[in-house]
Amino acid sequence: MATEAEHGAAARLEAMGFSTRDAALLADHFLDAERRGKLGHGLARIDWLAGLAGLDPRARPSLVVDEPGYQRWDGNGALGYLTLAAICDAQAADPPSRARVVVASRCFPTGVLGYWARRLAASGLVVAMTATSPPRLRHPDGGEALVGTNPLAIAIPSSEGHAVVSDVSMGQVTHGDVLAGLARAEDLVPFGGEQAHKAFALAVGLQLFVDALAGEGYGAVLVVAQPAADPVPELRRLAAGMRLPGDH
Amino acid sequence: MATEAEHGAAARLEAMGFSTRDAALLADHFLDAERRGKLGHGLARIDWLAGLAGLDPRARPSLVVDEPGYQRWDGNGALGYLTLAAICDAQAADPPSRARVVVASRCFPTGVLGYWARRLAASGLVVAMTATSPPRLRHPDGGEALVGTNPLAIAIPSSEGHAVVSDVSMGQVTHGDVLAGLARAEDLVPFGGEQAHKAFALAVGLQLFVDALAGEGYGAVLVVAQPAADPVPELRRLAAGMRLPGDH
Numbered sequence: 001m002a003t004e005a006e007h008g009a010a011a012r013l014e015a016m017g018f019s020t021r022d023a024a025l026l027a028d029h030f031l032d033a034e035r036r037g038k039l040g041h042g043l044a045r046i047d048w049l050a051g052l053a054g055l056d057p058r059a060r061p062s063l064v065v066d067e068p069g070y071q072r073w074d075g076n077g078a079l080g081y082l083t084l085a086a087i088c089d090a091q092a093a094d095p096p097s098r099a100r101v102v103v104a105s106r107c108f109p110t111g112v113l114g115y116w117a118r119r120l121a122a123s124g125l126v127v128a129m130t131a132t133s134p135p136r137l138r139h140p141d142g143g144e145a146l147v148g149t150n151p152l153a154i155a156i157p158s159s160e161g162h163a164v165v166s167d168v169s170m171g172q173v174t175h176g177d178v179l180a181g182l183a184r185a186e187d188l189v190p191f192g193g194e195q196a197h198k199a200f201a202l203a204v205g206l207q208l209f210v211d212a213l214a215g216e217g218y219g220a221v222l223v224v225a226q227p228a229a230d231p232v233p234e235l236r237r238l239a240a241g242m243r244l245p246g247d248h
Numbered sequence: 249m250a251t252e253a254e255h256g257a258a259a260r261l262e263a264m265g266f267s268t269r270d271a272a273l274l275a276d277h278f279l280d281a282e283r284r285g286k287l288g289h290g291l292a293r294i295d296w297l298a299g300l301a302g303l304d305p306r307a308r309p310s311l312v313v314d315e316p317g318y319q320r321w322d323g324n325g326a327l328g329y330l331t332l333a334a335i336c337d338a339q340a341a342d343p344p345s346r347a348r349v350v351v352a353s354r355c356f357p358t359g360v361l362g363y364w365a366r367r368l369a370a371s372g373l374v375v376a377m378t379a380t381s382p383p384r385l386r387h388p389d390g391g392e393a394l395v396g397t398n399p400l401a402i403a404i405p406s407s408e409g410h411a412v413v414s415d416v417s418m419g420q421v422t423h424g425d426v427l428a429g430l431a432r433a434e435d436l437v438p439f440g441g442e443q444a445h446k447a448f449a450l451a452v453g454l455q456l457f458v459d460a461l462a463g464e465g466y467g468a469v470l471v472v473a474q475p476a477a478d479p480v481p482e483l484r485r486l487a488a489g490m491r492l493p494g495d496h
Contacts, residue, residue: 065346067316067317067345067346068315068316068317069315069316069317069318069344069346069347069348069349070317070345070346070347072346096317097315097318098313098315098317098318098320098349099317099318099349099351099461100317100349101317101346101347101348101349101471101473103347103476126457126460126461128453128457139487139490141490141491142490143487143488143490144486146483146486146487152400152450152453153453154453154454154456154457155453156453156456156457156459156460164452164453164456166449166450166452166453166456167449168446168449168450168453172443191440191443191446192439192440192441192443192446192447193440193441193442193443194441195420195439195440195441198416198439198440198447199440199446200493201414201415201416201493202400202414202416202450204412204414204483204492204493205376205400205401205402205403205404205412205414205416205493206402207479207483208402208404208412208414208479208480208483209374209376209402209404211477211479212374212404212473212475212476212477212478212479213347213374213473213475213476213477214476214477215476215477216477223349223471225349225460225461227460227461228351228460228461228462228463229459229460229461229462229463229464230460231455231456231459231460232456235394235452235455235456238392238394239387239391239394240391242387242389242390242391243389244452245448245449245452245453
């Protein structure tokens, strides 16, 4: 049942020209981000969308290649959130027999990747996904910002209880937190302190991986697969009640 | 032309029962690790192999499922190095038309993942790959070691110059360095200092991803794809001569 906050957020998005369905999808993402404390990806993004030049709330992503084990999507001017929502729906409706690589070009912004990964896991699929965003991280040796914070999200469904959802941005803080005044711009560096070169290398690798598969513009790549095994219950047993990634 | 070191290493491996071809493959991996300063994955591993219980130098990996966009391999008692070598050869001989997910079960040890990723990039393929290994990293809140150092390697070929090869282990030091006396066992924790929970979350996600796809035992998962674009030259231009991951 939709809460008052959902109604409020969805109503604002409808007033911006989004369909009822798309407004509900976007509101759900923003409110989930709020609940998980990811305020930079939360309701503040509605104002940010309102100021976005060239926003076409009626644009629709399209599936441009669909072959066994591979799909290519084009955001086609739609928000990345809506492109990923369409991709999630398409995987649930027509899951891969074994595994599928899904490449989305012109897919921005993507929001909290763990949100989409969790949705795919709820369809019974294993997923690893990443997405590019504007350059914010400098090389550890200096220079201009070279790569985005390029998160990697991985979700694994479980026969018992919740999926494990790991969602790691390569930045020490998020751009959203900088926007929201929760972090300083100068702290937006690769995470890891003395080993920040490792997070930088991950950000470079993930960015080039998406760029090589999706081409120009910001994009996303997902690997979705049928699980051949059910490893989460055993890991939870070994973790003996300690919080695993994605647990509330 | 094989160097004296290669001949020496290969001869020792042949004496252990490996075929001439397999001995040369293993020696090349170990010597490449030495040249890159990854001594824990270098020649010291020949002694380690010599002491490995149940080593069958004549075992052969097999391709057990081969469908469009998906392959499943079983190490079948062969060393993980040789399973990955067979996988690399198979991708070069029969590259995916778009992309392929390759799952390898009973694939241990895998050595330097960047070495295999670089080989695949030399065949013109984009690759992201990960592999599991014995639990060495504890939860940031304590307890027993829960997950391996589970590296993520990504390689992107370039139309100009070298591929970019990012190869990041989630440990602050490697188990190989502990074995080689170059690091203390108590320093084998997730990298990242105050943000070690991020590297821990990556190690958990990658481990469960492989476990869910490969099933019991240590395994590896690779995504190999045809590049749709050539992003490395532009990133090198922006990096203005600074070292990118995988550069010597």
